Amino acid sequence: EVIDIEGKFLIPGLIDMHVHFRDPGYTHKEDIHSGSNAALAGGFTGVLMMPNTDPPPDNATVIYYWKEKSKSIPLNILFSGCITKNRAGKELSKFYELKEAGAVAITDDGNWVADGAVFRHAMEYAAALDLLVITHAEEPTIANRGVINEGYWSTVLGLRGIPKAAENIAIYRDIEIAKMTGAKLHVAHLSTAEGVRLVAAAKKLGLKVTAEVTPHHLVLTDEALAGYDTNLKVNPPLREAEEQKALLKGLLEGVIDVIATDHAPHASYEKNVEFNDAPFGIEGLETAFPVLYTELVLKKKITLEKLLLKMTVNPAKILQLPKQGDIKKGNYANLTVIDPKLTLKVSEELLVGKSKNNPFLGRTLTGWPVMTIYQGIVAYQRILKGVQ
């Protein structure tokens, strides 16, 4: 079959190493099928699912459920397990069993493992099993139940702040433990300039430390919270322009390896409450590429080549994915077609995922994925409705 893609970009399938598919336990927000549809519509052919489900994968049972439910979906769905039982930070989960079942990483995302002895033990064990440890770095006593970044806007809006120190302290400790144990540490969703500096220093020492940043932290700042929009409530919180500048610089200089969405769907009835009561989280699989293309590539802040490196090659390396396109091994290249001219307004109707807590609703974006090809199958094709 010949597909005409004149005037379009043919790129490697995007890989998102940080998604919450809410399955099992919170399937009113998303499930493996709806999350996969959102991923494919966003041009992604690979995702790493986070383990804050109910029940959580602190043993192999949920991994087996995931495997069964995802086996017929044309998307490379990768599994992570919990660091601690019930993500409670006390007892280690069954790493060997998780790895045997197919987990490629462990994380307590949403919670930082506050007990240093528990985290050290986890990192020793992970090093022995060659498991990637992903840290959600936020020291809870300093974070002090804040709801947005602590600074000018938290004062003006009268909201409790989360100091940048909460993230920085956590990253510092985790890197020191990486140094002690030799384990592979991946710092999720960096949001501070000091965090970038700490990761850069760790890399300079030759430690196996990698890091990611989200589209929302690269494009939005806490100033956007002036209207108390709960779709902008996220953890770590949106920070000031100065921090954002350091994130972009870190990305360009190679300190930050990966862009990952932290796709965190929540139902409208959960988000449409008083700011303090709303859950943290931004959904973003479908808008990630057009947001980054419109705000960074077209504005000449990053090249398309570098953007693709952060969304394909680097996450594949960190997750140790087999080389794509090795046809002798029955592995075809996963591909995405981007229409660099297509301009669409983000609306709830445009989004195929179950939840609509997207912070870019109402924005007009350019550079949408129009076709996603997984292992030789057209897994997604965008159908344009009405007059463009």
Ligand code: DOR
């Ligand atoms: O904003 C967030 N939402 N941060 C997290 O770490 C967890 C996530 C979620 O699961 O909703």
Ligand code: ZN
């Ligand atoms: Zn997190």
Ligand code: ZN
């Ligand atoms: Zn997350």
